Amino acid sequence: DGTQVQLMSTKFQTYLAAENGGGAAIVANRASASSWETFPLWRVNDTFFNFRVFNKQFVGISNQGGNKIVQSNQTTVTADYQGTTSWADNDPSVFRVKIVRTLQGEYQLTNGLGPTKAPQVLRSHWSSYITEQDFIFMSQNGINAVRIPVGWWIAQDPNPPKPFVGGSLAALDNAFTWAQ
Structure with missing residues (x-):
C-alpha cells in the first residue's frame, strides 16, 4: 500500500x-x-x-x-x-x-484502505474537501480559474480499474457546475 x-x-x-x-x-x-x-x-x-x-x-x-x-x-x-x-x-x-x-496518492490510499473502506473515505473527502462555498468565495475574491488535477482512471468512472474507486467523475462534475 x-x-x-x-x-x-x-x-x-x-x-x-x-x-x-x-x-x-x-x-x-x-x-x-x-x-x-x-x-x-x-x-x-x-x-x-x-x-x-x-x-x-x-x-x-x-x-x-x-x-x-x-x-x-x-x-x-x-x-x-x-x-x-x-x-x-x-x-x-x-x-x-x-x-x-506512509500512504501517498490515490493509488496507495485506495489500495491501503481496501475495497470496502476506500469508497467511504473518498466519498467523504470528495463531498467536504472542496465545496460550492469555496467556489463562491473564489469568485467573490476575483479568482476566475482553478486547476484540478485528474487521474487517468477518471475516464473509466464509475468502474475504474482496481484499486481505484468510482465517484471521482461526479466530484469533478460538481466543480464544473460550481465554476459556472
Missing part, C-alpha cells in the same frame, strides 16, 4: 534485514537501517499484509504452531520461541516498528 516499515530489536538495538536484499536469511545485525532493512507492506486482503524485500521478494519465516519470532543472538532471527514474553525491552521477541513512509 506504499507504507514502509523498519523493525528494530529492542534487546539488541539492531534492525531486521533481508540479507542480500532477499533470497537469503533474515538477520538482525544492522546498527542502522537503509534499503535492506526497510520493508514495504504488500496488501494480501483487508487485514493481512506481507513484508516485501528489496529485490521484490517477500519475507518468509517458517512458523509452525504459533511460535513467536525472536532474535536469539546478535544475528539470528527464528520463529521457534515457545516461551512467554514480557513485552520488556530485553525481551527477544519485541521489535520496535518505525514507519518510514
Whole structure:
C-alpha cells in the first residue's frame, strides 16, 4: 500500500534485514537501517499484509504452531520461541516498528484502505474537501480559474480499474457546475 516499515530489536538495538536484499536469511545485525532493512507492506486482503524485500521478494519465516519470532543472538532471527514474553525491552521477541513512509496518492490510499473502506473515505473527502462555498468565495475574491488535477482512471468512472474507486467523475462534475 506504499507504507514502509523498519523493525528494530529492542534487546539488541539492531534492525531486521533481508540479507542480500532477499533470497537469503533474515538477520538482525544492522546498527542502522537503509534499503535492506526497510520493508514495504504488500496488501494480501483487508487485514493481512506481507513484508516485501528489496529485490521484490517477500519475507518468509517458517512458523509452525504459533511460535513467536525472536532474535536469539546478535544475528539470528527464528520463529521457534515457545516461551512467554514480557513485552520488556530485553525481551527477544519485541521489535520496535518505525514507519518510514506512509500512504501517498490515490493509488496507495485506495489500495491501503481496501475495497470496502476506500469508497467511504473518498466519498467523504470528495463531498467536504472542496465545496460550492469555496467556489463562491473564489469568485467573490476575483479568482476566475482553478486547476484540478485528474487521474487517468477518471475516464473509466464509475468502474475504474482496481484499486481505484468510482465517484471521482461526479466530484469533478460538481466543480464544473460550481465554476459556472
